[in-house]
Amino acid sequence: MKICGIFLVVSLFSTAFSDETSDPYLLPKPSILQYPSEHNKVGGEEVNLYCTSWRFAAETNNLAPWSTIPAECADYVKDYVMGRSYSTDLERVSEEASIFASSVEFSGDGKDIWVFDIDETLLSNLPYYIDHGFGGVAPAIAPSLKLYQRVVDLGYKIFLLTGRKRATGLSLLKTSSMLVSRTGTSSFSGILGHSYKQMLSPDELHKMATLYKSEKRDEMVKEGYRIRGNSGDQWSDLLGSSMSQRSFKLPNPMYYIP
Template identity: 45%
Template structure:
């Protein structure tokens, strides 16, 4: 199923209505598009440069992926709270928050940024999802552009993998 079909399927989700149903959203290349950055840098022809990428993040101008924003709004209308788990670091919290707001994501239950080092992206994302469930939330769904967003424990009842032709995180 393409992402375009997900919002129409959302009405069939088992939502308890007690405020504890959440949907996990990755940030980069899932909720926000860094395509303008990659356009400036040859769409992957240039070697990745973390300093340049972090400077792009600090601009706070990444647009929303339209279908993800549509899903976000549909889920909120059903009473499912969004939770963003990102590989961005804690020092990027303010710019990430303002970029999400500017892109149309106006509220969320949690914005989780990477505060410490983890051996792998899967370990980090799994650990954060586990903490969310231990806090009493139910993960109804999860969407990301990397398998590391979806694999591991506590992934949720429904998972959706978006294509990402720009990079792969193991």
């Protein structure tokens, strides 16, 4: 998922959010990655060991908060997301989630739901970052779409819970129609966007995605919904109050959102 200012990553991604700098509710701007010259000398095996360990720490939320990929891991992360590892990981999460989704016994009252984050969960911003394109190039993530269709077929209601907000870039309406056109489905029951209005202090900014998503899940639970599954690429999609019966963490070594 991606909210306004995300903690960023690889230098080639760094200007992609320059249209958002005037918003007072932003998280710190993405950093531009510096390559210290001494890191160029580090050998391949050492880098691989170090960066795999870094990725493990990032993905298990041991690293949080982190703002930039370590300089020596920039190529590692690029290879990861552009190569087969990222797609293999995405497929695995989709399959595991699908197995769990199929195992839930429904009461049949239509109150069983699955929550999806949008950015880096249903839609990939990779082409957007790489090309510096601002035309909204966010293709569907195929394995997630497969899971989406699977849980729809199983009878879950879908709620989309996104950090995207109305004030910047893509409106929720635009997001909705983009989702429909990219994923070929309009079967979600709700799409809930971020409003930062009530949260302004630095402390609250720091944890706003976790807070916001927890509040929205609280509301779902109050309305009698049972949150069976939750798919997101950030721990702030998954942790907090009213956590789902099972959470599925999609890989994202590119940026971190608190």
